[in-house]
Amino acid sequence: MLAFAVVAALVTISPGADTFLVVRNALRGGRRDGFMTVLGISSGLYFHALLSALGVSAVLAHSAGAFLTLKIAGAAYLAWLGIQSLRAGFGRLPPAPSGEVATAQVPPLRSFREGLLTNLLNPKVIVFYLALLPQFMEPGDPVLARSLLLAAIHCAEGILWLGFVAWAVDRSRRLFLTPAVRRWLNALCGTVLIALGLRLAFAQR
Numbered sequence: 001m002l003a004f005a006v007v008a009a010l011v012t013i014s015p016g017a018d019t020f021l022v023v024r025n026a027l028r029g030g031r032r033d034g035f036m037t038v039l040g041i042s043s044g045l046y047f048h049a050l051l052s053a054l055g056v057s058a059v060l061a062h063s064a065g066a067f068l069t070l071k072i073a074g075a076a077y078l079a080w081l082g083i084q085s086l087r088a089g090f091g092r093l094p095p096a097p098s099g100e101v102a103t104a105q106v107p108p109l110r111s112f113r114e115g116l117l118t119n120l121l122n123p124k125v126i127v128f129y130l131a132l133l134p135q136f137m138e139p140g141d142p143v144l145a146r147s148l149l150l151a152a153i154h155c156a157e158g159i160l161w162l163g164f165v166a167w168a169v170d171r172s173r174r175l176f177l178t179p180a181v182r183r184w185l186n187a188l189c190g191t192v193l194i195a196l197g198l199r200l201a202f203a204q205r
Contacts (some may be wrong), residue, residue: 001136001150002019003136003152004132004154005153005157006128006151007132007156008150008153008157009157009161011128011154012154012157012158012161012162013067013161016196017078017109017118017122017163017193017196018041018115018118018119018158019119019165019194020125020158020189020192021037021041021114021164021189021193022034022037022038022041022115022162022165022169023165023169023189024081024085024184024186024189024190024193025037025106025111025115025166026166026169026170026173027163027169027173027182027185027186028088028103028106028107028187029111030082030168030170030173031166031170032111033106033108033121033165033166034110034111034163034165034166034169034170035163035166036109036111036112036113036115037111037112037114037115037160037162037166038115038119038158038162038166039114039115039159040111040112040113040114040115040117040119041115041116041118041119041158041162042115042155042158043115043116043119044114044115044116044118044119044120044122044125045117045151045154045155045158046126046148046151046152047118047156048119048120048125048126049121049129049133049147049148049150049151049154050147050148051126052126052129052130052133052147052149053143053144053147053148054131054144056155056174057126057129058130058184060123060126061126061127066109067114067123067144067168070122070123070126070202071123071201071203072201073121074118074121074122074123074197074200075076075122075197075198075200075201075204076197077117077118077121077197078118078193078194078196078197078200079193079194079198080193081114081193082190082192082193082194082196082197083116083190083194083196084190084191085186085187085189085190085193086186086187086194087190088183088186088190089183089184089186089187089188089189089190090183090184090187094148097172099121100194105157110195111145122200123200123203124203129151133146133147133150142202150193
């Protein structure tokens with residue numbers, strides 16, 4: 001269990017689509033926006049773990065058509081989020097009262113949905129769980145219960161780390177980030193998300 005927690009933690013803190021999405025959304029709408037994104041990400045991961053434990057992920061991973069469809073959908077969604085972020089980076093920030101930080105009014109469910117879909121549409125999460133979870137199973141272990149327990153550890157680490165990222169970005173934007181710097185960071189996040197979408201589109205199983 002400890003070995004899995006270490007491996008999952010290393011994967012969690014490695015910068016990727018989840019990290020840049022949380023940064024993007026925390027810049028957009030503050031701490032709440034970032035936290036709701038984190039919950040969506042964790043829900044997507046846990047759902048994939050459930051599919052893996054039930055054997056559905058193995059079917060998807062070995063179906064060329066299903067894998068390709070999911071991959072293209074995930075790549076397109078990342079690119080779309082990236083384009084939105086680029087538009088925010090080059091656009092005008094909403095006005096804010098004097099002494100406050102401009103914050104977009106984003107429905108919490110939208111932030112949750114963005115985090116959820118980013119993971120649900122990522123076939124690399126399927127491959128990750130299919131490859132990793134069996135290595136931490138003991139003979140005789142109930143597959144479903146053990147898989148969900150390991151996934152819960154992974155998700156808990158993700159909530160802690162990405163939640164910290166969301167909090168740090170929110171604190172930074174309130175303390176010293178100027179509108180120009182936030183525009184630049186939005187543009188950077190958008191560029192990275194588009195690049196990750198392109199990489200996903202050309203990824204092999």
